[in-house]
Amino acid sequence: MAGTMFTRCVSRTLLSGVRVRGAQRYYWTTLRRTTALTVNGGRAALLLGLPALSCLAYGAYHRVQSSAVVHALEKEEVLEQADYLYSCAETEKLYQLLLQYKDSDNAEFLWRLARASRDLSVLPDKTAEQKKQLMFEAFEYAKKALEKDDNCFAAHKWYAVCLSDVGDYEGVKVKIGNSYIIREHLERAIELNPKDATSLHILGYWCFAFAELPWYQRKVAAVIFSTPPDSTYDEALEFFLKAEEVDPNFYSKNLLMLGKTYMAKKDDVNALLWLTKAKDYPAHTLEDKEVHKEAVDLLKKLR
Numbered sequence: 001m002a003g004t005m006f007t008r009c010v011s012r013t014l015l016s017g018v019r020v021r022g023a024q025r026y027y028w029t030t031l032r033r034t035t036a037l038t039v040n041g042g043r044a045a046l047l048l049g050l051p052a053l054s055c056l057a058y059g060a061y062h063r064v065q066s067s068a069v070v071h072a073l074e075k076e077e078v079l080e081q082a083d084y085l086y087s088c089a090e091t092e093k094l095y096q097l098l099l100q101y102k103d104s105d106n107a108e109f110l111w112r113l114a115r116a117s118r119d120l121s122v123l124p125d126k127t128a129e130q131k132k133q134l135m136f137e138a139f140e141y142a143k144k145a146l147e148k149d150d151n152c153f154a155a156h157k158w159y160a161v162c163l164s165d166v167g168d169y170e171g172v173k174v175k176i177g178n179s180y181i182i183r184e185h186l187e188r189a190i191e192l193n194p195k196d197a198t199s200l201h202i203l204g205y206w207c208f209a210f211a212e213l214p215w216y217q218r219k220v221a222a223v224i225f226s227t228p229p230d231s232t233y234d235e236a237l238e239f240f241l242k243a244e245e246v247d248p249n250f251y252s253k254n255l256l257m258l259g260k261t262y263m264a265k266k267d268d269v270n271a272l273l274w275l276t277k278a279k280d281y282p283a284h285t286l287e288d289k290e291v292h293k294e295a296v297d298l299l300k301k302l303r
Helices: 001-014 022-024 049-068 074-088 091-099 106-123 128-148 154-168 172-192 197-211 215-224 233-246 254-263 268-280 286-302
Strands: none
Touching: 074 091, 074 106, 091 106, 106 128, 106 154, 128 154, 128 197, 154 172, 154 286, 172 197, 172 215, 197 233, 197 254, 233 254, 254 286, 268 286
């Protein structure tokens, strides 16, 4: 029984509980979001107030569609178009665009292709076999992106996420072992880009999940590994707060996790503050609605 419970907890722990498409957010270096984004559950940005960008990306899209020689486009145009399609939740079009660059030596194309493959895998119309194939495909692209540029923070982030995904198919022992590697790559991503809120959030979630393991599940883990993964609520809190500091209100789940972490620390005042923020977060996506419901339920326990 304990072993079964631990296996379930590990499956939740290694990033599978994080809606990474929502938490990850789009990766643009020159633009700030104007509306919230999530796709795993269905969020899209209209890029209100940015007509010049919309026209430019729209034009680039038609040039790609009308030409068999995609490589004629400048790298920057293709990447800009890819980011635009990502923001609009055009997952299939994004995947097909980037698939033409699967043999590229450029990490910027490859980590985006890893992300697109993973996003495609979680769409509801995919069979279990298609999902598995796309998950492993995404991992290979992320691994290749790292090989091409070890200093690319997004490559490290997506390698961590995809490694967790493929671990679901390789057994609990492998998944636990991968947890050390996952953390290393998330820490490297943060080292390379301390302002990336989603890397901070995911690492905070990693810490929270291991911090909440009950003693009997820790004993099961110790049987498998002499020094199983471990963390504390204080460590999780540090990452969640840092994520909020670098990008306030960027993600409803981060607000919720702050509330849950303070609850775990018996700090009802701060738990009330953050859970209320999570409850009041505009529910643009299915995930936001789920966060709202959980926040409401948790608030009832505090009052």
